Amino acid sequence: MTDPQDVAVAYFDAWRSKRFDDVRALLADEGFTYSGPLAELDDADACRDALARLGGVMTDLVVERSFVSDDDVVTFFTVHTSVAPPNKVANWLHVENGKIQRIRAVYDAREMASI
Numbered sequence: 001m002t003d004p005q006d007v008a009v010a011y012f013d014a015w016r017s018k019r020f021d022d023v024r025a026l027l028a029d030e031g032f033t034y035s036g037p038l039a040e041l042d043d044a045d046a047c048r049d050a051l052a053r054l055g056g057v058m059t060d061l062v063v064e065r066s067f068v069s070d071d072d073v074v075t076f077f078t079v080h081t082s083v084a085p086p087n088k089v090a091n092w093l094h095v096e097n098g099k100i101q102r103i104r105a106v107y108d109a110r111e112m113a114s115i
Helices: 004-016 020-026 044-055
Strands: 033-036 039-041 058-069 072-081 087-096 099-107
Touching: 004 020, 004 058, 004 072, 004 087, 004 099, 020 044, 033 044, 039 044
Parallel strands: 033 099
Antiparallel strands: 033 039, 058 072, 072 087, 087 099
């Protein structure tokens, strides 16, 4: 799978289904970065682990809209958890050679900081 939109769909499907090893398989082994309000990561395994921690309290992930431009996919979604009100997220994935190279996430972290 090399199409950025297909990679993004697989990423959100795996995350929603709490298949974190499948999430990890979609992340680049070299040069991966994540940037968001609660973390700056440069390791795909650390990103997988952070998503797994969130998965422990996540009750749903609802994708509302995605936009694709070349190797970039911006997705607007809502994360539902058992510990905080639903949180709206803007997520930018950059895909290279069928792997997610960069993730940039923007959301209100005030309610999520305790997770």
